[in-house]
Amino acid sequence: MSMKSLLLEIRASVAVIFVLGLVLCGAYPLIVWSIGQVAFQNRANGSLVERNGQVVGSSLIAQNFTGNRYFHPRPSDAGDFGYDGANSNASNLGPLSEKLYDQVKERVAAYRSDNNLPAWVQVPADAVTASASGLDPDISVGNAQLQAARVAKARKIPKSEVEKFVSRFTAGRQLGFLGEPRVNVFKLNLALDQRNSR
Numbered sequence: 001m002s003m004k005s006l007l008l009e010i011r012a013s014v015a016v017i018f019v020l021g022l023v024l025c026g027a028y029p030l031i032v033w034s035i036g037q038v039a040f041q042n043r044a045n046g047s048l049v050e051r052n053g054q055v056v057g058s059s060l061i062a063q064n065f066t067g068n069r070y071f072h073p074r075p076s077d078a079g080d081f082g083y084d085g086a087n088s089n090a091s092n093l094g095p096l097s098e099k100l101y102d103q104v105k106e107r108v109a110a111y112r113s114d115n116n117l118p119a120w121v122q123v124p125a126d127a128v129t130a131s132a133s134g135l136d137p138d139i140s141v142g143n144a145q146l147q148a149a150r151v152a153k154a155r156k157i158p159k160s161e162v163e164k165f166v167s168r169f170t171a172g173r174q175l176g177f178l179g180e181p182r183v184n185v186f187k188l189n190l191a192l193d194q195r196n197s198r
Contacts, residue, residue: 078134
């Protein structure tokens with residue numbers, strides 16, 4: 001290859017890198033960001049929830065609600081103490097893991113105790129296993145229904161009223177056929193707090 005053709009190849013390569021850099025690092029992100037801001041502004045900006053002018057969280061990220069007054073989210077393995085948005089991950093424990101078996105057994109016992117459930121009541125899987133991200137804000141409808149009595153008793157309101165809140169914050173299957181109906185714990189707990197503050 002002659003020096004002249006080598007220089008032409010280098011010049012063409014540099015030009016392609018420059019053009020792709022402009023398109024992929026400039027134009028494409030700008031287009032995607034613009035579409036997000038126009039069509040999905042709330043979700044594109046983190047679905048942040050404000051109360052009294054303060055951001056209290058995101059409806060897309062689980063928080064560790066504790067105490068009998070609150071519906072509890074799925075367990076989390078994100079970060080050392082769970083629910084760490086900067087450290088989203090799963091435990092990566094397989095179905096034959098003794099550690100996972102012991103962890104689930106312990107969680108089942110705690111769930112039964114917290115919600116005063118007899119031994120014959122089946123504990124939902126999402127109540128005792130962490131999601132892949134460790135930040136799933138939703139629980140199954142069955143999980144929410146089993147927690148309703150505890151929350152109602154702690155808040156001193158009728159269980160039927162708590163169940164209406166659960167129904168209000170239950171989302172159906174995505175596109176009508178994907179996944180299962182789910183309850184957003186963060187939104188549900190905030191709504192119950194607002195109801196109690198009236």
